Amino acid sequence: MKLVIHRGTKEIGGSCVELDTGSTRILLDLGMPLVDEKREPFDSNKLKNKSIAELIHCHILPEVSGLYEGQRRGIDAVFLSHAHQDHYGFLRYINPEIPVYMSPGVRILIEISDIFIPTKVNLRNITTFEMRKPIPMGEFVVTPYLVDHSGFDAAAFLIEGDGKKVFYSGDFRAHGRKKILYEKMIADPPQGVDCLLLEGSMLGRENGQYRDEKAIEERMVSLFKAKENIAFVFCSSQNIDRIVSIYRAVKRSGKLLVIDLYTAYILDKLSTISKHLPQFNWDEIRVKYFRHHADVLASTKQKGLLYKYKESKIEITEINDNKKNIVMLMRDNSIFRACLRNLNNLDGAMAVYSMWEGYVTGKFRDVLAEYQISYEYVHTSGHAVIGDLQGLTRAINPGCVIPIHTFHPQDYPSFFTNVRLAEDGEEIHV
Ligand SMILES: [Zn+2]
Known part of the structure; x- marks a missing residue:
C-alpha cells in the first residue's frame, strides 16, 4: 500500500x-x-x-x-x-x-x-x-x-x-x-x-492549568457562584463538550444560560444524535435573537425555527434586569460589542475565555478594558x-x-x- x-x-x-x-x-x-x-x-x-x-x-x-x-x-x-x-x-x-x-x-x-x-x-x-x-x-x-x-x-x-x-x-x-x-x-x-x-x-x-472538562466545569461553578454581574463565556458553539460543561456549571450555580439562535440551532439539530445535549427549551436556557442570526435563518428553509425557539426568547431588557443571574455565551465579534452598548452598569462583569488563548486579539482586550470587564482564561485542549x-x-x-x-x-x-x-x-x- x-x-x-x-x-x-x-x-x-x-x-x-x-x-x-x-x-x-x-x-x-x-x-x-x-x-x-x-x-x-x-x-x-x-x-x-x-x-x-x-x-x-x-x-x-x-x-x-x-x-x-x-x-x-x-x-x-x-x-x-x-x-x-x-x-x-x-x-x-x-x-x-x-x-x-x-x-x-x-x-x-x-x-x-x-x-x-x-x-x-x-x-x-x-x-x-x-x-x-x-x-x-x-x-x-x-x-x-x-x-x-x-x-x-x-x-x-x-x-x-x-x-x-x-x-x-x-x-x-x-x-x-x-x-x-x-x-x-x-x-x-x-x-x-x-x-x-x-x-x-x-x-x-504546555498542558495548561485545567486538566480536563470536569476541571473546567468545577472552575466555572465557582466563578459563576461568586460573580456580581453578568458573565460572558467565549466559546465555539460547535465545541459541544464545552457547551455541556458550561451548561452544567450554570445549572449547578443556579444561573440562567443565554445562548444565541446559532447555538440553539446547532443543539437542536444534534438532538437527533444525542438526547443529552442541552436544548433551547430546557429550564436554565434562554435564547437571545440577534438580528444577524435571525436574518440568516429567515433566508433559509429553516425559517419556522424562529417561531419554534420563540418560547425561550429573552429580550435585552430582561437581561439588563437580571444580569447577576445571567451567563451569556459569546464570541468576540460585532454582536458582542453591540450587546455591551445595550447593557447598563457592567460593574463586576466578567469574561470567561474558554477557547485557545491564541485567538485573543488586542482589540478584544481593549474592549474588556473599556467596559472594565474582568478576564479569566478557562480552557483545556x-x-x-x-x-x-x-x-x-x-x-x-x-x-x-x-x-x-x-x-x-x-x-x-x-x-x-x-x-x-x-x-x-x-x-x-x-
Ligand atoms: Zn485538527
Whole structure:
C-alpha cells in the first residue's frame, strides 16, 4: 500500500493523507491550513478569485491527481475525521462525483456552517457512516472509531488493504467528556497495525492549568457562584463538550444560560444524535435573537425555527434586569460589542475565555478594558497530552509511528519507538 501525507507532516492544520493500493485510491481529510509557510495565520483571502490550477501551483491546494472539480475522477472516496476546517476546509474544490464519508454529527455541523459561514463547502455527495462498522471501498476496508475530541462525533480510521493496516488517529484526546472512548480503545485496540499516523498537537505545548472538562466545569461553578454581574463565556458553539460543561456549571450555580439562535440551532439539530445535549427549551436556557442570526435563518428553509425557539426568547431588557443571574455565551465579534452598548452598569462583569488563548486579539482586550470587564482564561485542549498519546501507541503497538498534525515531528523519537519521519508529498510504502 502506498501512503502519501500531502500536508501535515510538519504542521497543525491542512491535514490530507492519500492511500493507494494501485487500483483504489482514498483520501483521509482535506483540510485548510491554519498557518502559511512563514507560520503566520493562514489568510483565506488568498483563495479568492483563484482557479484550482492556480491554487495547486502556489502550493495552497495539495497536488492530488484526479481529486478536483474539472479533473477526470481518480479518487474513489474521501473519509472525513471531523468537522474542523483544518480537516475539511478544502473539500469545496473536489470533483462532486467523489463520495465524501463522514459521521452523522459531522454532516450536521458542516451543513450548519454552510448556512452561517459565507465560504461554503457545499458538498454534493455525502455518505454517512456508523462507527465501528467496516466500509468496503474497492480494495480497502475502512473502519471508523468514535474518538473523544472537541469536534463532535469525530472519528479515527483503521484502513485495511493490500494485506496491510494503517491507523489514522485523527484529532483526539483522553480528557474530554467522552474519555471512556479512549479507555475502550486502549483496552481493545485494533490488532496488527503496520503504521500509525499519530497526531501530536500537544508536542511542544504546555498542558495548561485545567486538566480536563470536569476541571473546567468545577472552575466555572465557582466563578459563576461568586460573580456580581453578568458573565460572558467565549466559546465555539460547535465545541459541544464545552457547551455541556458550561451548561452544567450554570445549572449547578443556579444561573440562567443565554445562548444565541446559532447555538440553539446547532443543539437542536444534534438532538437527533444525542438526547443529552442541552436544548433551547430546557429550564436554565434562554435564547437571545440577534438580528444577524435571525436574518440568516429567515433566508433559509429553516425559517419556522424562529417561531419554534420563540418560547425561550429573552429580550435585552430582561437581561439588563437580571444580569447577576445571567451567563451569556459569546464570541468576540460585532454582536458582542453591540450587546455591551445595550447593557447598563457592567460593574463586576466578567469574561470567561474558554477557547485557545491564541485567538485573543488586542482589540478584544481593549474592549474588556473599556467596559472594565474582568478576564479569566478557562480552557483545556481538544488534543491528547503526551502521556495519552504514548498510552494509545503502546496499546496499538504499531510497526511504525508517523507524525502528523504537529509542529514538532522531530520530538517524536523521544516519546515513541519505531518513529518514521515523513515529508509532505513523500511516497511511503507500507
Ligand atoms: Zn485538527
